[in-house]
Structures are given as structure tokens and as C-alpha cells.
Amino acid sequence: MSTADKRVAELLERWLASVERHARYLELDDAAYAKVQDWPPHQRPTRWVLDLARTRLQELQRLLAKRRKLDDDGFAEALELMGFLTNLLGSEHVERFIPLAVPPAEKDTPATIATAASSTRVEPPARAAPQPRAATTPREAEAASDDIERISATVIADAVRLLNWGREWPQLAGLIARLADRPPEQEVWKILRQHRAAIEAKAGRRLD
Secondary structure: OOHHHHHHHHHHHHHHHHHHHHHHHOOOOHHHHHHHOOOOOOOOOOHHHHHHHHHHHHHHHHHHHHHHHOOOHHHHHHHHHHHHHHHHHHOOOOOOOOOOOOOHHHOOOHHHHHHHHHOOOOOOOOOOOOOOOOOOOHHHHHHHHHHHHHHHHHHHHHHHHHHHOOOOHHHHHHHHHOOOOOOOHHHHHHHHHHOHHHHHHHHOOOOO
8 A cells, every 4th residue: 555545545534434423413402513622614514415425435435445456556646636736726715514523532622531531432422311403593594595595406407407318307316316416316306396397397398
């Protein structure tokens, strides 16, 4: 294994572990989530975003392992270079991302040190009983609405394009769900059914 392969493999493992922690944190209300660690400003990732991130990370791990067997050291180096260029040139300052969730042992606040000392498992802070999520603020509600509209518009455009390419209605959800940054197939079906009339009009064909 080359040095670049090792660095990329370790980074993917770290990201995947972070995604799994965020998946456990979905059960926390906003107040408890804010106390897990010192988060940068961001909107809490939803379950389907975490599922998508997990799937993409696992796919990249498989590709890295495949290239390693072929003695392709350049693949890992290319991934590192692309990551560097993305941060340097392509990224914008946005709040919709998944911040790195670290194990309690890696943090040095008194509360997290106590948590780490009392348990060897990496898990969210213990609670006496599940608490309901804090009320959504108007700003958060507006951002969530914008996300739904953006995702719906993207799925509708995907559907129209696939229909124009000769695909049939029953195939659409599965094909769209495989695309990057799309919701799971079940969510895609909901959007397709809700906007079927608009899709038919834009595609210029009646769907059976």
C-alpha cells in the first residue's frame, strides 16, 4: 500500500465513522445535539443525506481497494489532488454539510472527558428519556422548504430527461435514486407521483 493509499483509506474510515455517529445523533433533540461537541455552523444532516453519504463512501472504498489490487497508486493521489482543488477552488461557504463527528475521547472538554471515562463505547451523551425535537425556527423552516423545492425540481428535471431518452415511468425512481445527491428511491417515488402531471406536460407524453 502506497503512502497516498494509506492516507485516503484512513480518511474514508474517519468520514464513515463520523457518518455513523451522526446517524445515532438523529435521536437527539437540538439542545442535546448542540452539546455533543463544538460544532461549526451547519444545518443538521437528515437521515437520507447520511444514507447517501454512507453509500458514496462505501463505493469509494471499494474503488480504492480495486485500484490498489491493480497497483494503481495514481488513483489515490488523484483523489487527494481533487480534494485539495475542491477546497481551494470549488467549495462555497455553506451550512448544509456533515461536520466531522469525533469520538468523546478525542475531545478535551470536562463534560466529554467524563463521558469517555464512564463508558468505552462511542455514543451520544446519555439522556434520562427521549425528548421531543426543539421547535423549528422560521429560518430553519424556510431553509427546509427551500431544500424540498430544490430537490423536487431536480427530480422532476431528471424524470423529464430520462423520459425523453426513452425510459419508462416504472424505471424512473430507481434510475434517479442512483444519481449523486438524490434522495432514496422511496422519496423519489413520492416526488414523481406528486408531480406526475407536470412531468407529463414537460415530457410531452402521456404516462401509462
